[in-house]
Amino acid sequence: MHISEGVLSAPVLLAGAVVAAGGVGYGLKRLDAEGTVSAALVTAAFFVASLIHLNLGPASVHLVLNGLVGLVLGWAAFPAIFTGLLLQALLFQYGGLTTLGVNTVVMAAPAVGVSLLLSPWVGRKGRVGLIASFGCGFFAVFFSSLLLAAALICTGENFKVIAWAAIVGNFPVMVVEGIFTGFVISFLLRVYPELLPGLRSHEIRRDTEGV
């Protein structure tokens, strides 16, 4: 889910960089020393987890996991995703340096948005919790592909077809991502709810009793 170097126009790149800088700055401000260490290691874990390829019929998809990043790290998703993208650009040359801002916003803004909107529902018992967990993964990727398409269309009308293809082509990823995120959240709620700080602890306790 990133845009390569050399595609986007200057205003789009600049807008992305400004928004990303704001988000990264705000996310960092909320991290203390201990939080920074834990954010660093969790970022590394997400980096490794995003290399997992899931089979989807004859093809395979790799995970974006930004919904989960948002749920676990909250606003720190901005610096975490920036770090992940920077390291990806430097280690594997995916994406690039000038597109770093846009790509950070494309992935981190939906992550934070989804966590703000859905984290109150995720810890609920039964169907509500399940749907919210699925929505975390699904909508994070959905909004990311919308932002990606917007960045492309703002660059030039020629990219309209590719922008639509990005949204439609990512639909299977959204579904897989939703299912995967749902499973991860239900596992974390049972095993290690401390990782989901958006949930209040008594909610977690009540919900895990039944399992």
Place this chain on the structure above:
Amino acid sequence: MSDDFLDKDSPIHRMAPSVRVALAFVFSLVTALATTILVPLAALVLGGIFVGMARLPVMAVARRLLPLILFLFFLWVVLPFTGEGAILYVWGPLCVKASGVALAVLVSLKSLAILLILIALISTMHTFDLGYALSALGMPEKLTFLIVMSARYISVIEREYKKLRNAAKIRGFQSNTSLHAYRTFAHLAAMLLVRSHLRAGRVYNAMVLRGFDGRFDSMVGPRSEALSGCLPQTMGMVISVMALLGVEVAVRLGMI
């Protein structure tokens, strides 16, 4: 992660990391914002020269280019048929437009050029040098810390992942398109998160024990920030990036 590109002795590897990062950034910016194919073409040639100067194995560089080439292939399937203006060629219901082709050429040249420059200048340095370079260039300390720290632990956590993956494999797990496979991978990823969080607690305690107060104090200065012995290539790169900038300004002013 591969170490094909690190620890070589070449004019590029001898250059100061912060200078390399700054140059790579300016090169990418000038190339990405170019309006005609002149600058990207020159940058592509320069990228080739830099890769040659860094004495990188050609096959390894080609492997790094592969994902981009796939993306460009996809671009070439779609982009030539879009846009307004002159029609170059009619092929059944589709017509190849001049503006679409021009855009596809421009984007391909730009992205290949920037990638080659990044490979030559950046992927030839260790992550820790990169951390120093970034903080020398004004990146906030906390962010540099986050980047260096997670870069350090990616390989550790990757080892952890392989351990869990092997454990699943030994128990007969095979990946396919099923809820069971997804659930297994999800639990694996979740376990990875749990372990990384627990490890973070241990690492933080160990660091506090050693006097950590939120920032790294280096006991030795950055290893290779000296400019001596790399002046010719540094000057050459600075001059070539200025030349690119000049060409782009001339193009924008309508002089070329």
